[in-house]
Amino acid sequence: MKMSDDLRSMSDDEVFALVRQDNERAFDEIYDRYEKRLFAYCLTVLKDREAAADVYQTTMLTAFNSRHSYKGGNFPAWFFTIARNFCLKAKRNVLQVTSIDDYAESIPNERDRTNADFLLDEAFSRAIAELPEEFRLPIEYKYMGGFAYDEIAEMLGISLSLVKVRIFRGKKILRKVLQPYMQELS
């Protein structure tokens, strides 16, 4: 069995235990597992890409440099606690927060988009930004962070079924907002 297969089959705790022994591949594995989720989390909380990038790197550096203070048990909880604390600090310090959608708009993927995509994406970004937080947060966590329903429930402190309901209702609200465009573009 290859090393990468070994690591892939390990739990976060097991991999991080190897990181604590300065295992390079274990570091890569855990970094791969969490890099997108962490950035998505920061972006969702801060709604500002620069602040999110700042908190992202601070969290990563802090977590790995403080790896010996982790005693095992629930790696994601420990890791996202660090992220959350830095996000809260950053939030207090960010005076002018630009919309997350400014970030979406800055993505230079124009060539891949169809005209219909363009119009829908623009309207969609606005619709997401205007979603009430109770619907927006679980949606962002699910799609941006790739979190599972139960993880979102844990993060938001609500039940699993409520997470599902809110995500589905959020999608229905998005649909309603986008309906005029979808009708014209279909």
Added chain:
Amino acid sequence: MKNDELIEGLLDGRLNEKERKELERRSAASQELADEVKDLQRVEQLLLRRADGILGSSGAMRDKVRERLRDELGFTAQKNDVSANVQQANKKKRRRIIFFFIVFLGLSSTIAWLTLGGSSGVVPSGSDTADNIDITRQTEADPVISEHTASEAIVVDATSQSEDGPSSDGQFDETATTAPAGEAEETDFADSEERSQQVLQSPPESRPEQPGNEAPQSLAADTPEGMQPQEREEIVGSVESSDALQQQLRKAIAGLERTFAAGGTAMDRAVAAQRIAAMYTRLQEAEQAAGYLQEAVDLAREAGLDAIEADALGHLALNRAELGLEGKATELLERCIAILQSTDSNELGRWQMELEKLRQR
């Protein structure tokens, strides 16, 4: 099962064959449901694409952080490969077996020679050297062992011992070389108490914490603002180079302008015009943007595309307002709002708010 449950399952990819057929049957019987399913599938695609786009564009920054961490943690390539460790341990084990087997053979031969042949002068092969003993017959089942002759095995074993060094008590350290890494770590966690002298932070109320685990604050970078400005700039600045972005935008505009000039349906051209306008707006070329927005308004009106016309009017109004043409902007926004009121659109509130802001100027 309710319709919503079926649709939710479909979007999550959790429906079984029977449930999927049931949803299809219900959709065939209700156009309203069929539209809802189709629209929500579109929303799902938009969500996935948006996430891909945003996360994809932060890749350079994330890679830089990874490299910096790599440096800080002082990694050298593959020095702690778990598989390599396990393989090495297995190899050692086999060598030890071969070594003891040969010693056993030698001893047996010596004993046999002493008890039986010693007096008759028979000297068994291998009594003074192991070079002539081929152990491949005995070890055919083990491909690694069968690669070595006994002499090779002895030489290799001696070398590996000297390279690795004996354990402190001079014995082979079985546990150190063969125990799975996870098991070794279990005990490691238990005795890590002394390492928790970092500044501690209280865990969030909404997340269950493992007792004893405390989220540390960084010592060097207490807050994102506490970071060295140069380091921040280096990493964050790599997220997006404005020159590169401008170049990409201009390239995209050139392609779209060709498409726009080539014709097509009114809807395609109207949306293409809006796209081009949006890109010119980002390049802060307001007049170019205004020209295309006006084209979009005209094309959408001709084709009876209310939502697109209203959207283009709204953006044209913002464009004019930016250039201080408040009167024109107000007029355009009023036209936009009139269209949206007639179609009962959800976008109405947004443009009404823009109009309000404009009037307050």
